[in-house]
Amino acid sequence: MPAVADPSLKQWLLETVQPDEFVEKDLKISGIHFEALVGADKIAGIAREFLKRGYYLESLTAVDFLECFEVVYHFDRQDSNARCCVKILTAKDSGHAPTLSGIYRSALWFEREAHEMFGIVFDGHPNLKNLLLPESSLIHPLLKSFKGEAKGSDVVQSLQLIDEDKRDFELAYPKSISQQGKDYYLNLGPQHPSTHGVLRILLHLNGERVLDGEPILGYSHRHHEKMMEIQNYLACWPNFGRLDYVGAMSYNFGYARLIERAMGVTPPPRVEYIRVIATELNRISSHLLWLGTFLMDLGAMTPFFYCFDEREKILDILEMATGERLTYDYFRFGGLDHDFTPDMAPAIKRFIPEFKMHLREYHQLITKNVIFMKRVHGMGVLSRENALAYGVTGPCLRASGVALDERRRDPYSIYPQLDFDIPVRADGDVFARYQVRMQEMEESLKIITQALEKMPEGPITLGKLPKNVPKGEYYSAVESPRGSFGIYLVSDGSLNPYRIKLRTPSFSNLNSLIDMIPGCFVSDVVAVLGSIDIVLPEIDR
């Protein structure tokens, strides 16, 4: 798909809105077409126009400057790479910005995150409280004036939280018992085997039926973004291995792509092939883990063992080159940490037909299983419009009938030279998401086969690169197993990033859960949640 900026949109923006600043950007380097700085009062009108033209809000964040905050909005289209950036400025002390949550529902969580991290108040937001930090927390950690907390404050604050938690529990518990009527509240998580980590969903129930639910995040918040600001670019690699530990290769790829574009270097051809093979193998292992746990959530224990058995074979192959089982930090700027060992290609070639056979077996076991069909058909429907409003990407979006895949929308690496399809389903229910992922595994096998055939010999590194990234702003996205993973980097030209915003796919995908579960039974919430395929540390970051 060609990358075309929408010329009529640019004209509309220049003539009707008249931005304070307008900069055309080099798409190859910065990842966006243009950037416009507008007055805060105009942003809602712009967002409405963007929505009308089929754009979705890809990311919303803020950057802390000496004299003001910059609130940065990235808009993008689902069918072509038309990413553009709109900014507003807000004052430093008690900065206010208008909310976009009435226009794009994805802004609901983005704005809450910007609120707690920077202290910016989004006027008109319906529920502006802390998202990732504890609710009683008063710090704004991503401010540059926040210089960290004193030694030992982790324990002091944690003990205080334990006390608060106990008190709140005692306050809340008698109230919920004396509540009249049939409806009540139920906490699903944070310790629940089918929330895949530490997600908490506050369900409002009538009997067994869900009236509405609210995901509560932050139980796995590991301050990745603040951490990256104080360490150099090379030291950020392990963070990307631990963001989404199930599909870590794609996150490596995202970071490598961002920095290579910013520096204007292209890795050697062998590196590109190895990267693609490793990423696609990792994608299969990620989908296998999803398949096993998803079916275990539905009550089927056997697929869990089948899938983990296959997954271990992939981990064995990747371990030969990386030395790790899941938190890979294998990529380097312009290269790789290690070359593929000689016995890897034969091992992958042995694995492919074996896995094809097993995939057929899974289909026989699962796809036409009556119990499975009854659990998943027509459940948790996500419409195209809602997917757009929530900024959903990845298999969840493709199951709702939109063929968005970063590997095709904004082709990178060697993906344009490879022949593979993007599986799409129109139903948007749990079964459609299952089908999309099952077919994606086959497509990944196709990619691996082709890449193995064409893989050239050659060096696996570019040699020494500068330690810093040129001053500027960069955005780059890759397709992770869960959707579009974008990184927004503000570099001041020094040895460490000035600001990194991680636009993680599960974050937006999980946000759409609010619309999918009303009307379900509690047991179906687990099925719907499983079908989104979330990884918590990637959401909480």
Add this chain to the structure above:
Amino acid sequence: MEVNKDPRFLETQIPSKLVGFFKLDKLLNLARSNSQWPLTFGLACCGIEFMAAGAARFDFDRFGFGVARPSPRQADLMIVAGTISRKMLPCIKTLYDQMPSPKYVIAFGGCAIAGGPFKFPGQYGILEGIDKILPVNVYVPGCPPRPEALIAGILELRRLIQEGKTQGTMSPAVIEDSQDARPAEYKNAMSRAEFRKPPTPAAPIPPAQE
């Protein structure tokens, strides 16, 4: 022995050691050590390795501790697998309190031991090691540790129980200084006007002062 006064705490521990039933104690410990029931509970990356240890290849059920219970009321072994964020900590303590005694804790992975890669001076998000709040019986290092390491850790715990060396109780938190000596390079905010200026060749950007 200290007895927990919290009414929510299940008092199934043997309160007094005035009379020791040595043979009976040994028998009980033998039984406990051979059927550890871990709590199904993953916090982050290490949780996946915990799952892998229970799945097809590694299958820790071979050793008798494969009955992973989702409810803390039925479990007696807590495997703290992953980063302990400060928001999660009250939940971990609640879970620990809900487990019947005698209970055991394994700190699985770097984060549960001492904060792992997420530890840096002035961090605001995590607790640097679960042993600041809960008593830990066995530490399993790694980031993440391999499933074999978890199995070795549980076998080590089994040995400790059989020798009568552990009995999990609630101990008060110890507030210790973080021993991290890496310098934190916190930046000051830079000027936006300075940042927007087109680059001038060979002129380094002066760091903005607040």
